[in-house]
Amino acid sequence: MTMKNSTLKDIAEYTHLSIGTVSKYINGGSVKSANQEILDEAIRQLDYHVNTMARSLKTKKSKTIGILTPALDDYFCTNLVEHIERTLYRYGYSLIVCGYHNDPDLIPSKFQFLASRMVDGMIVIPGSSNDDYAKLLANKQMPIVLVDRTIDHLKCDTVIIDSFAISHQVTDYLLKQRHEKIGIILGPDTLSTSTDRKRGFIQAMTEHQVTVNPAYVRTGDYSLEHGYEATKQLLALPDRPTAIFATNFDITLGVIRALKELKLSFPEDVSIVGFDNLLFSTLFSPSLTIVEQPLKEISDAVAQCLLQRLRGQGATQPKLVKLQASLVIGESVKKN
Amino acid sequence: MTMKNSTLKDIAEYTHLSIGTVSKYINGGSVKSANQEILDEAIRQLDYHVNTMARSLKTKKSKTIGILTPALDDYFCTNLVEHIERTLYRYGYSLIVCGYHNDPDLIPSKFQFLASRMVDGMIVIPGSSNDDYAKLLANKQMPIVLVDRTIDHLKCDTVIIDSFAISHQVTDYLLKQRHEKIGIILGPDTLSTSTDRKRGFIQAMTEHQVTVNPAYVRTGDYSLEHGYEATKQLLALPDRPTAIFATNFDITLGVIRALKELKLSFPEDVSIVGFDNLLFSTLFSPSLTIVEQPLKEISDAVAQCLLQRLRGQGATQPKLVKLQASLVIGESVKKN
DNA sequence: TCATAAAAATGAAACGTTTTATTTTTGAAA
DNA sequence: TTTCAAAAATAAAACGTTTCATTTTTATGA
Numbered sequence: 001m002t003m004k005n006s007t008l009k010d011i012a013e014y015t016h017l018s019i020g021t022v023s024k025y026i027n028g029g030s031v032k033s034a035n036q037e038i039l040d041e042a043i044r045q046l047d048y049h050v051n052t053m054a055r056s057l058k059t060k061k062s063k064t065i066g067i068l069t070p071a072l073d074d075y076f077c078t079n080l081v082e083h084i085e086r087t088l089y090r091y092g093y094s095l096i097v098c099g100y101h102n103d104p105d106l107i108p109s110k111f112q113f114l115a116s117r118m119v120d121g122m123i124v125i126p127g128s129s130n131d132d133y134a135k136l137l138a139n140k141q142m143p144i145v146l147v148d149r150t151i152d153h154l155k156c157d158t159v160i161i162d163s164f165a166i167s168h169q170v171t172d173y174l175l176k177q178r179h180e181k182i183g184i185i186l187g188p189d190t191l192s193t194s195t196d197r198k199r200g201f202i203q204a205m206t207e208h209q210v211t212v213n214p215a216y217v218r219t220g221d222y223s224l225e226h227g228y229e230a231t232k233q234l235l236a237l238p239d240r241p242t243a244i245f246a247t248n249f250d251i252t253l254g255v256i257r258a259l260k261e262l263k264l265s266f267p268e269d270v271s272i273v274g275f276d277n278l279l280f281s282t283l284f285s286p287s288l289t290i291v292e293q294p295l296k297e298i299s300d301a302v303a304q305c306l307l308q309r310l311r312g313q314g315a316t317q318p319k320l321v322k323l324q325a326s327l328v329i330g331e332s333v334k335k336n
Numbered sequence: 337m338t339m340k341n342s343t344l345k346d347i348a349e350y351t352h353l354s355i356g357t358v359s360k361y362i363n364g365g366s367v368k369s370a371n372q373e374i375l376d377e378a379i380r381q382l383d384y385h386v387n388t389m390a391r392s393l394k395t396k397k398s399k400t401i402g403i404l405t406p407a408l409d410d411y412f413c414t415n416l417v418e419h420i421e422r423t424l425y426r427y428g429y430s431l432i433v434c435g436y437h438n439d440p441d442l443i444p445s446k447f448q449f450l451a452s453r454m455v456d457g458m459i460v461i462p463g464s465s466n467d468d469y470a471k472l473l474a475n476k477q478m479p480i481v482l483v484d485r486t487i488d489h490l491k492c493d494t495v496i497i498d499s500f501a502i503s504h505q506v507t508d509y510l511l512k513q514r515h516e517k518i519g520i521i522l523g524p525d526t527l528s529t530s531t532d533r534k535r536g537f538i539q540a541m542t543e544h545q546v547t548v549n550p551a552y553v554r555t556g557d558y559s560l561e562h563g564y565e566a567t568k569q570l571l572a573l574p575d576r577p578t579a580i581f582a583t584n585f586d587i588t589l590g591v592i593r594a595l596k597e598l599k600l601s602f603p604e605d606v607s608i609v610g611f612d613n614l615l616f617s618t619l620f621s622p623s624l625t626i627v628e629q630p631l632k633e634i635s636d637a638v639a640q641c642l643l644q645r646l647r648g649q650g651a652t653q654p655k656l657v658k659l660q661a662s663l664v665i666g667e668s669v670k671k672n
Numbered sequence: 673t674c675a676t677a678a679a680a681a682t683g684a685a686a687c688g689t690t691t692t693a694t695t696t697t698t699g700a701a702a
Numbered sequence: 703t704t705t706c707a708a709a710a711a712t713a714a715a716a717c718g719t720t721t722c723a724t725t726t727t728t729a730t731g732a
Contacts, residue, residue: 007688018712023690032698032710049452053393054688057717062389064432064453072418073411082408085435089446094453096400096430099421110425116385117400117430256619265621280616283592285601343718354682359720368680368728390718393687 006046014042026050056118064094065306066114068107070127072099075249075277076293077125080147083299084123091307093120107133115140121306126151127191127222143309145302150192150320157305159298159321163193166291166325167200167247170273173327174243175208178336179271183234183241185251187222194219197247216241227254235262235270242271242336249276252290267334278328286331293325342382350378362386392454400430401642402450404443406463408435411585411613412629413461416483419635420459427643429456443469451476457642462487463527463558479645481638486528486656493641495634495657499529502627502661503536503583506609509663510579511544514672515607519570519577521587523558530555533583552577563590571598571606578607578672585612588626603670614664622667629661 008026012019015038017031025031025039042048056062065088069077085095098114100106104126111133114122121143134154137144146158174182184201187194198217205212215237220226227246231254234241246252252274259266266272267286274281274290281288301321344362348355351374353367361367361375378384392398401424405413421431434450436442440462447469450458457479470490473480482494510518520537523530534553541548551573556562563582567590570577582588588610595602602608603622610617610626617624637657 005688008690009688019689020691020713021711023688024711027690030710035710051393051688052452052454053389053398054717055690057387057389057393057688057719058690060717072421073414075409078409078414081433082435085408085433086437089434089449094432094434094449097417097421097433098425098430099418101422113425113430116388118388253615253619260619260621279589283589283596284620285596344720345718355719356683356721357681359718360681363720366680371680387718390687391720393689393718394720396687 005051006048007051008048010046011039011042011048014046015039061120062118063092064096064117064119065121065123066096066098066117066119067123067125068098068100068110068114069125070100070102072097076148076295077127079295080125080299080302083296084303087300087303088307102127104133108136111136115142121145121310123147123302123306131190143306145305145309147298147302148193155318157309157319157321159301159305159323160193161293161298161325162322163196163325164200164203166327167197167245168204169200169327170245170291171201171204172208174245174271174273174333175204175210177243177271177333179241179243179333180210181213181216181239181241181243183216183218183230183244185227185230185234185244185246185255186217186219187248187251189219191222194222194247201245222248222250224250224254224257227251228258229254231255231258232262235264240270243273243333244270245273246275249274251275252277252288256284266332271333273327273333281328281330284332289330289332290328291325292328294323297323341387342384343387344384346382347375347378347384350382351375397456398454399428400432400453400455401457401459402432402434402453402455403459403461404434404436404446404450405461406436406438408433412484412631413463415631416461416635416638419632420639423636423639424642438463440469444472447472451478457481457646459483459638459642467526479642481641481645483634483638484529491654493645493655493657495637495641495659496529497629497634497661498658499532499661500536500539502663503533503581504540505536505663506581506627507537507540508544510581510607510609510669511540511546513579513607513669515577515579515669516546517549517552517575517577517579519552519554519566519580521563521566521570521580521582521591522553522555523584523587525555527558530558530583537581558584558586560586560590560593563587564594565590567591567594568598571600576606579609579669580606581609582611585610587611588624592620602668607669609663609669617664617666620668625666625668626664627661628664630659633659 008019008022011022017035021031067081069081071077081097088095096114096117096119098110100110123145124137125147126149131151134151138154144156146156148160150158150160171182186198189195202212218230220230227250231244234244244255246255255272264270274288276293278290278292281290305319344355344358347358353371357367367375403417407413417433424431432450432453432455434446436446459481461483462485467487470487474490480492482492484496486494486496507518522534525531538548554566556566563586567580570580580591582591591608600606610624612626612629614626614628617626641655
């Protein structure tokens with residue numbers, strides 16, 4: 001039972017054909033129909049499977065894509081991975097995953113690790129603020145697609161959502177519900193997602209001629225802890241906001257935890273708008289009003305960008321795909 | 337900038353040493369210290385990295401593990417993947433992920449796909465009821481570790497939780513809170529996790545001399561939909577249960593959705609015990625009483641089993657690792 | 673200084689493919 | 703039948719390593 005795998009050579013001997021011919025057939029080339037029959041038989045009999053190592057050694061293609069993600073267990077990233085894996089699989093690619101545990105310092109070594117695996121391309125979800133590794137990416141002769149945020153001066157295809165627009169829309173919505181004292185809990189100022197969301201917020205406020213109270217704008221990590229602390233601080237203000245906008249999923253969780261601890265309920269005591277994970281938001285009572293990112297579209301765009309580059313069809317210019325998120329109205333915003 | 341990667345041959349020429357010597361040094365062999373210096377220099381100058389394809393072709397080891405999981409976006413599986421990836425990375429292994437989208441019929445082809453990638457070993461989370469592919473696994477000369485459930489007659493290392501014990505414990509707890517009319521929503525009868533949980537339930541009930549009402553025992557998929565439907569049916573019974581035990585995470589979500597729709601609240605109208613995801617359970621108001629699985633321990637056990645087999649240290653007998661889950665008391669069970 | 677064992681270096685084969693230039697076979701037109 | 707282009711098959715080189723049987727160099731002790 002433990003006999004070694006058969007090779008082209010074995011097939012060649014079985015069929016009395018040459019290795020070259022067998023290889024050609026395996027790769028879809030044409031042979032005489034008589035030979036086709038015997039080849040099929042041999043392949044079945046000997047249970048032949050190509051040795052991808054040998055193939056890759058020759059072709060310099062591994063048909064494998066690396067994905068570098070801040071975490072393998074958070075909602076946004078795993079959804080991306082799920083969809084991307086599906087698409088790539090259809091094109092015969094496998095996916096090597098590498099998490100860097102939200103620690104940007106790990107990115108260079110993990111990147112090298114993936115590169116040493118001879119991946120044909122890479123998907124990077126930067127999701128952090130330290131961009132020292134950007135030159136690393138730039139120097140590799142390999143298609144790379146960036147997801148969720150841009151990195152300055154890095155010339156590669158990028159897929160993001162229109163953070164400015166959705167933030168503008170959320171703010172606009174809150175203002176129309178007659179909230180003027182709006183707290184917004186943001187990520188770090190070094191991330192484009194975060195600064196764009198801040199800009200959208202400010203612009204909407206300005207358009208409505210509402211002055212922005214700096215104390216209502218909290219930057220920090222995209223983390224549950226930050227959401228939690230910021231919420232407590234916002235609600236401890238003498239003139240506290242009547243609505244809070246959490247600009248990512250972890251922050252949303254932090255807001256909820258803080259409210260729970262303060263024994264405040266939404267939307268009675270404070271209105272909230274969260275981010276991501278429609279399923280969970282509908283399970284809360286009352287349900288959450290949230291921003292939903294088009295995860296499937298993002299994933300598809302990422303996969304398509306990459307596949308195009310792999311086919312050498314990519315434009316010379318790096319492509320920027322900007323997708324629209326949507327506001328899903330729940331019950332967590334009170335009309336003032 | 338786009339010059340091809342350097343090879344052992346290039347290093348050999350640069351250093352005037354033979355390829356064999358260079359290879360030896362790269363792999364940790366000893367050379368004269370004078371040569372060591374020039375080798376280091378050459379490696380740096382030429383930016384040498386081993387070609388893992390060529391290496392694997394010779395060694396027949398890819399230092400890559402495949403993981404076959406029902407989904408890449410559900411709580412249990414992604415947590416496993418996250419932890420396993422961490423551990424394997426430390427040992428120089430990369431992880432190729434493959435989701436089969438909860439469709440067991442996809443397992444054979446995905447399995448073949450991974451096998452063709454020349455993975456050194458495989459981790460399989462069966463999570464489904466159709467075991468036709470079991471012989472596939474059995475026939476491969478490759479270490480395989482099964483997670484979360486056993487497959488009859490399949491001789492490979494398996495890591496599971498003690499479903500019987502935890503179910504017994506939960507039931508016992510509910511009984512001690514003076515619930516006797518307990519509904520339990522289970523997975524399919526073809527899964528060991530499900531039948532074990534059922535046995536634990538029945539045993540505890542019997543020990544307390546409480547007769548089991550068959551109408552209270554609902555088997556079905558491990559899915560939100562099943563949880564939802566089963567809850568509605570349970571609560572529509574003339575003599576409805578006072579407590580419901582949801583035996584996996586998706587079912588738990590279904591229970592919550594059903595309660596929300598029926599405008600019933602826990603624990604006032606009905607007590608509930610859920611499964612998995614401590615973080616979320618604490619965010620609900622009131623918080624959920626749940627079974628928490630030792631995800632880290634499970635992942636570690638899986639990785640260790642695999643690494644042992646890869647080192648050829650595994651026992652001849654397949655190993656069964658059974659870990660204990662724990663009951664985390666929240667506020668969703670009322671004392672009757 | 674020499675003999676010798678240990679350490680280091682070497683050269684070549686092998687891993688299983690793809691690819692290319694070349695040869696052989698086929699079959700249709702003349 | 704002969705001719706000749708097209709189709710099919712071939713043989714050999716190459717991809718970049720590891721490994722192993724040899725050879726060369728080094729260091730040690732007498």
